[in-house]
Amino acid sequence: MILFVYNVALLILLVAGLPFWIVSVAATRKYREGLVARLGFVPRRLRRTSDPRPAIWLHAVSVGEVLAVSRMVAELDGALPAYRVLISTTTRTGQALARERFGKERVFYCPLDLPWATRAYLNALQPALLILAETEFWPNLLAGCRRRGIPVAVVNARISDRSWPRYRRLQRLWTPSLSELALVLAQTETDAERLRAIGCRPGRISVAGNLKFDVRVAQEAEATRMLKACADRARFLVAGSTLEGEESSLLTVFQDLVISEPSLVLVLAPRHPERFAAVASLVAASGVPLVRRSAWKERPPDPIAGGEVVLLDTIGELASVYSLAAVAFVGGSLVPAGGHNPLEPAQFGVPVVMGPHYANFRAVTDGLLARQALRIASRDELRDVLFHLLYERSDAFAMGKRARQAFEQQAGATGRCVSAIAALLDARSTDAVAQGPSA
Numbered sequence: 001m002i003l004f005v006y007n008v009a010l011l012i013l014l015v016a017g018l019p020f021w022i023v024s025v026a027a028t029r030k031y032r033e034g035l036v037a038r039l040g041f042v043p044r045r046l047r048r049t050s051d052p053r054p055a056i057w058l059h060a061v062s063v064g065e066v067l068a069v070s071r072m073v074a075e076l077d078g079a080l081p082a083y084r085v086l087i088s089t090t091t092r093t094g095q096a097l098a099r100e101r102f103g104k105e106r107v108f109y110c111p112l113d114l115p116w117a118t119r120a121y122l123n124a125l126q127p128a129l130l131i132l133a134e135t136e137f138w139p140n141l142l143a144g145c146r147r148r149g150i151p152v153a154v155v156n157a158r159i160s161d162r163s164w165p166r167y168r169r170l171q172r173l174w175t176p177s178l179s180e181l182a183l184v185l186a187q188t189e190t191d192a193e194r195l196r197a198i199g200c201r202p203g204r205i206s207v208a209g210n211l212k213f214d215v216r217v218a219q220e221a222e223a224t225r226m227l228k229a230c231a232d233r234a235r236f237l238v239a240g241s242t243l244e245g246e247e248s249s250l251l252t253v254f255q256d257l258v259i260s261e262p263s264l265v266l267v268l269a270p271r272h273p274e275r276f277a278a279v280a281s282l283v284a285a286s287g288v289p290l291v292r293r294s295a296w297k298e299r300p301p302d303p304i305a306g307g308e309v310v311l312l313d314t315i316g317e318l319a320s321v322y323s324l325a326a327v328a329f330v331g332g333s334l335v336p337a338g339g340h341n342p343l344e345p346a347q348f349g350v351p352v353v354m355g356p357h358y359a360n361f362r363a364v365t366d367g368l369l370a371r372q373a374l375r376i377a378s379r380d381e382l383r384d385v386l387f388h389l390l391y392e393r394s395d396a397f398a399m400g401k402r403a404r405q406a407f408e409q410q411a412g413a414t415g416r417c418v419s420a421i422a423a424l425l426d427a428r429s430t431d432a433v434a435q436g437p438s439a
Helices: 002-016 018-027 063-079 092-102 115-125 139-148 164-169 171-178 189-197 222-230 247-260 273-286 293-297 318-324 359-370 382-391 393-409 413-435
Strands: 055-059 084-089 107-109 129-133 152-157 183-186 205-207 235-242 264-270 290-292 309-311 325-330 352-354 374-376
Touching: 002 139, 002 171, 055 063, 055 115, 063 084, 063 092, 063 129, 063 152, 063 413, 084 092, 092 107, 115 139, 129 413, 139 171, 152 189, 152 413, 164 171, 164 189, 183 189, 183 413, 189 205, 222 293, 222 318, 235 247, 235 318, 235 382, 247 264, 247 273, 247 382, 264 273, 264 318, 273 290, 273 309, 290 293, 318 325, 325 382, 352 382, 359 374, 359 393, 374 393, 382 393
Parallel strands: 055 084, 055 129, 084 107, 129 152, 152 183, 183 205, 235 264, 235 325, 264 309, 290 309, 325 352, 352 374
Antiparallel strands: none
């Protein structure tokens, strides 16, 4: 009954929003890309005719989730060679990074949570297991798996402080689906408690840790190599995953800092690619010299001098570029957006600064704060905090060292997840053999 109500509500929203979607699809590339596949037309390359092994379908929404599961995908490939791991994403940026990391042949857009679209993919892929990264709970997809007897596992499961009230309000919607999950591997005990409260079976939940503590930059990005070559005397302030309203503050602070540190270069990496042009215009309007990373694909970069801004308008290079930072600022935190992942710079022993809005990464951020491995700064405090870390180098070095130690001490979630998934598949195979062929 609840699923029926959900689908009726979904149909009403689709019909009511149809004019908006028609205009958006016609006018904007990001709405067009992958639309046919998301409506249920399964790419031929995914069908089992090209690879007869049973599939494990892993869904990672966007860039952050793709990065988080990258090591796990590699370990699943090694631990379960009898299966092919297929990866879906929701966003265009996540799709681009997943194709780069895992190869185009096994990456696809996740279907919209429409009955016919999810049915088409489940019929075509016939997965032995569906793995969801974090909390991508879609009722029709989960119901389709339940009807087919496909087990569903959740890795890196979490419910943020911001999402928790919404999950509690909609508990009746979630409980029928969540009670059927075969395996839930939560980031923290708080996440596990919240998941139990909204319907997950206690015996199927365990705390495996955060996969993002296992993410290592596999190789140095081209942007990192180029920055080393053309700005070898510079000190870098790397501001990653920034959102609207943050770049202007960072530019103002940067112009103040350069007065005392003429060799300082600001690397700006906006979170959303569709904002690259707007941020470039903002920098140009400020009068600060601008260098765009995307221009380096056409010609080698000119030497970069202190006082310039480098706009990192590419996908997948930020994590590596953080390794160059004298100080890193992690965005989405000066504005009330929940923050982004401070572990990317922490792994390099870089001192990390965030704004006060970090609800999406509360457990990680609080852990770093407890070790004095991260600083929180409001918009008014940002200049003084960055100034201190840039010029009190011994303090910055010690803080970065604590950040790296915290990162290393929390590692191991990937191995725990892979072991649990392998055990689940092995148990399912043993049960199938014991039951024998159906009559």
